[in-house]
Amino acid sequence: MEREQIKDFTKGPILRPLLAFSMPILLALFLQALYGAVDLLVVGKYALAQDVSGVAVGSQIMQTVTGLVSSFAMGTTVLLGQKIGAGKREEGGQIIGTNVVMFFLVGAALTALIPLLSGALASAMNAPEEAFDETKRYIAICGFGAVMFWAAFFHGDLLCGIFARDRDVIAAGSDYLRAYGIDCLLTCFLFCFIGFFNGLGETGFVMVQGIAAAFLIRIPVAWWMSRATGRLFYIGLGVPCATVAQITACFVFYAHIRRKEELMRRAETML
Secondary structure, three states: OOOOOOOOOOOOOOHHHHHHHHHHHHHHHHHHHOHHHHHHHHHHHHOOHHHHHHHHHHHHHHHHHHHHHHHHHHHHHHHHHHHHHOOOHHHHHHHHHHHHHHHHHHHHHHHHHHHHOHHHHHHHOOOOHHHHHHHHHHHHHHHHHHHHHHHHHHOHHHHHHHHOOOHHHHHHHHHHHHHHHHHHHHHHHHHHHHHHHHHOOOHHHHHHHHHHHHHHHHHHHHHHHHHHOOOHHHHHOHHHHHHHHHHHHHHHHHHHHHHHHHHHHHHHHHO
């Protein structure tokens, strides 16, 4: 049995493997950029003009912060590529471990600093006076990150009250955010798997499982719950249900990879 070729881009053709590796990541980054647009669609339907302006300015700030962190992360891949190309895989592993610790600290620092500096960031973006408070609140909410489960699950009415004035809209939005809060606990595990598989070059699997979860679980569950109950909490459960399915698929795919490696090791010992 021939050992499966390692996808390190140091041997054989480059363009085709590189496109197969990078295109799913580019698509994921494009969808990431649409998060702010989705917020604008929702807020624009239920809130006032100053709320829409606040989300528009605030989403650009958060996109900038996300882009900066992603750029630093991509920059470290230069060092990783040099080590892998030189055959120094252990040193490459040390670079990965260092990056994990460093960006964990960066994430913790941003979680603390962005809410504290939300006013300064809104001023730096010249947010309109009428929308300044809304911009500041939107930035603070996005910056908290780790506490979003607590805020969304237990105090969704306060979050919705930032962007809406109607009591019925606030009550409905709070009901939906309880389901969203559950997903906040699960997404971190999913993102760890996604980063792991992207590092292995399995970007195709990452893209397929994301699309499949959205169209085969998230949308059908939301549609069925809307017909069965009509409550936004149950409709919102489509999001964590899809995330659970994605995590399960990642575990299965990881077991498949480990089994393939074990079979190849056994075949090599028999030669």
